[in-house]
Amino acid sequence: MSPxxxxxxxxxxxxxxxxxxxxxxxxxxxxxxxxxxxxxxxAQFTAVARHEHVTRAARELAVPQSTLSRAMVRxxxxxxxxxxxxRGRSVSLTPAGRTFLGSxxxxxxxxxxxxxxxxxxxxxxxxxxxxxFLHTLGSETVPGLIRAFRADHPRxxxxxxxxxxxxxxxxxxxxxxxxxxxxxxxxxxDLVARRLDEQRLRLVVPDDHxxxxxxxxxxxxxxxxxxxxxxxxxxxxxIFDTLCAEAxxxxxxxxxxxxxxxxxxxxxxxxxxxxxxxxxxSRPGVVELAVTAPRAVREIGVAWLDGxxxxxxxxxxxxxxxxxxxxxxx
Numbered sequence: 001m002s003p004x005x006x007x008x009x010x011x012x013x014x015x016x017x018x019x020x021x022x023x024x025x026x027x028x029x030x031x032x033x034x035x036x037x038x039x040x041x042x043a044q045f046t047a048v049a050r051h052e053h054v055t056r057a058a059r060e061l062a063v064p065q066s067t068l069s070r071a072m073v074r075x076x077x078x079x080x081x082x083x084x085x086x087r088g089r090s091v092s093l094t095p096a097g098r099t100f101l102g103s104x105x106x107x108x109x110x111x112x113x114x115x116x117x118x119x120x121x122x123x124x125x126x127x128x129x130x131x132x133f134l135h136t137l138g139s140e141t142v143p144g145l146i147r148a149f150r151a152d153h154p155r156x157x158x159x160x161x162x163x164x165x166x167x168x169x170x171x172x173x174x175x176x177x178x179x180x181x182x183x184x185x186x187x188x189x190d191l192v193a194r195r196l197d198e199q200r201l202r203l204v205v206p207d208d209h210x211x212x213x214x215x216x217x218x219x220x221x222x223x224x225x226x227x228x229x230x231x232x233x234x235x236x237x238x239i240f241d242t243l244c245a246e247a248x249x250x251x252x253x254x255x256x257x258x259x260x261x262x263x264x265x266x267x268x269x270x271x272x273x274x275x276x277x278x279x280x281x282s283r284p285g286v287v288e289l290a291v292t293a294p295r296a297v298r299e300i301g302v303a304w305l306d307g308x309x310x311x312x313x314x315x316x317x318x319x320x321x322x323x324x325x326x327x328x329x330x
Contacts, residue, residue, distance in 0.1 A: 038075070038078065038079075041071050041072075041074070041075045042104050042107065042108060043061075043108065044057070044061060044063075044068055044071050044072070044075075045072065045075060045083070045100075045101070045104060046101065046104055046105060046108065047060055047061055048068065048072055048084070048091065049093055049097065049101045052090050052091055052092055052093075053090050053091065054068055054069055054072070054091065072084065079100075081094075081096050082094050082096065082097070083096060083097035083100060084097055121311065121313075122311035122312065122313070123312070123313070124312035124313060124316070125153070125155050125156070126155045126156065126157065127156060127157070127311055127312060127313035127314075128156070128157040128158065128159060128313065129156060129157070129158050129159070129178055129179065129313050129314050129317045130158075130159040130161070130176060130177045130178045130179075131158055131159070131160055131161070131177070131178065131179055131180065131181075131317070132160075132161040132162070132163060132168040132171060132172075132177045132179070132180035132181070132182075133160070133161075133162060133168075133180060133181040133182075134162070134163075134164070134165065134181060134182060134183060134235070134300075135162050135163075135164070135258075135259055135260065136236075136260050136277050137181055137300070138162050139280045140280045141181075141328065141329060142160070142181070145320075145321070145324070145328075146158060148320075149316075149317055149320045153313070153316060153317075156313045156316070156317070161176075161177060161180075164230075164233060164234045164235065164258075165182040165183060165184070165186070165234065165235035166233050166234075166235075168180040168182055168303075169182065169186055169188070169191065169303065172191065172303060172304065172305050173190065173305060175305070175308075178304065178308075178310070178311075178314045178317075179302055179303070179304050179314065179317065179318060179321070180302070180303055180304075181196075181300060181301070181302055181321075181328075182235060182300070182301065182302075182303055183199075183235045183236070183239070183298045183299060183300045183301070184235050184238065184239060184298065184299055185299050185300070185301035185303070186301075186303050189306075190305065190306050191303050191304070191305060191306055192303065192304055192305075192306045193301045193302065193303040194301055194302055194303075194322060194325070195299050195300075195301045195325075196300055196301050196302055196321065196322075196324060196325050196326075196328045197299075197300050197324075197325070197326060197327070197328035197329050198297045198298065198299045198300065199277045199278070199297060199298050199300060199329060200277075200278070200290070200291075200296065200297050201239070201243075201275050201276060201277055201291060201296040201297060201298060202275070202276060202277075202278055202288040202289055202290060202291065202296075203217055203219065203222055203273060203274075203275055203288070203289045203291055204263075204264060204267050204273060204274045204275070204276050204286050204287070204288050204289075205222075205267065205273045205286065205287050205289065206267055206268060206269075206270045206273075206285065206286060206287075207268075207284075207285055207286060207287050208270070209273070209287070211287075211289060212287040214289055215289065215290060216289060216290045216291075216292050217289045217290070217291060217292070218247070218291070218292055218293045219243060219244065219247040219275070219291050219293065219294065219296065220247040220248055220249065220293070222273055223247070223248070223249035223251075224252075225252070225272065225273045226252050226253075226254035226271070226272040226273070227240075227251045227252060227253050227254065227272055227273060227274060227275070228253075228254060228255040228256075228257070228263045228266045228267055228271060228272040228273065228274045229251070229253055229255075229256060229257075229263070229274060229275070230256065230257060230258065230260070230263070231256045231257065231258060232256075234258075235298070236260075236276070236277070236298065239298050240275050243275065243291075243294055243296055246294040247293070247294055254271060254272045255271060255272060260276050260277065260279075261279065261283070263276060264276065264279065264283050264286055265283075267285075267286050268283065268284070268285030268286050269285075275291070275296065277298060300328060300329070302318070302321045302322070304318065
């Protein structure tokens with residue numbers, strides 16, 4: 001409570017204990033419109049509620065007292081309920097105002113936390129990169145890339161996502177990934193993609209297979225085999241189907257899976273053959289043959305959403321990846 005004095009100098013007459021009249025049409029406002037309508041005045045409301053005095057709140061906010069008084073009246077009018085009661089030269093919250101204040105303080109705290117989070121993620125030294133990559137690049141290639149990058153950016157954080165190509169492109173479009181390593185290199189109007197490297201594919205056969213003593217093979221020589229391959233939707237599946245068509249046959253698919261090493265295990269069990277990128281570690285029970293025709297490779301590239309502004313850590317990691325062109329898989 002302020003000390004008694006000349007009350008005519010204290011412009012709090014706009015804050016009263018009356019119940020403001022309902023504004024025509026306000027009951028029809030949907031939930032999304034309430035946020036847009038009320039948000040600009042919430043910080044002002046909390047300042048008045050905290051000080052219980054318009055003059056002191058206006059001084060803190062560096063706005064004219066009359067402007068703040070009118071804002072509070074408009075807030076009450078919009079809500080259709082009194083938030084403040086006048087008591088002498090001070091104001092106090094009504095029960096409705098106190099209820100409103102509790103929720104407003106939580107909302108503003110959430111906004112503050114969100115702002116700090118995005119500012120932290122964009123920090124050049126300690127920010128975050130949301131990076132997606134194919135499962136087959138996860139055991140060696142990506143850890144090596146991140147280790148090399150963090151030699152110069154030791155505190156940059158990563159949110160890592162392993163998935164198949166189409167799923168990662170969907171995440172790029174949804175804004176939950178900044179960059180991804182994928183294959184084939186996408187060609188889409190809303191994406192930017194750069195080829196970084198290529199990886200030779202091999203025909204994987206059981207170690208007792210009729211072709212197991214060979215070092216090289218034409219893909220057409222396996223036309224009568226049962227194939228084990230990735231499910232439709234995977235980039236490697238599209239490459240496999242295309243190469244078989246170029247070799248002049250439609251493959252007989254016996255098993256479909258989601259992970260290359262699982263497919264190798266099925267090959268080792270004698271259940272078929274597979275066309276796969278080379279493994280990180282040799283697997284017993286299989287032989288890997290170079291494919292001489294058609295040229296069996298998969299291109300690997302980096303993709304990002306066109307027109308999407310980069311934070312400093314994302315820009316730095318993108319530049320690093322592009323500098324690895326031709327050496328990504330080394």
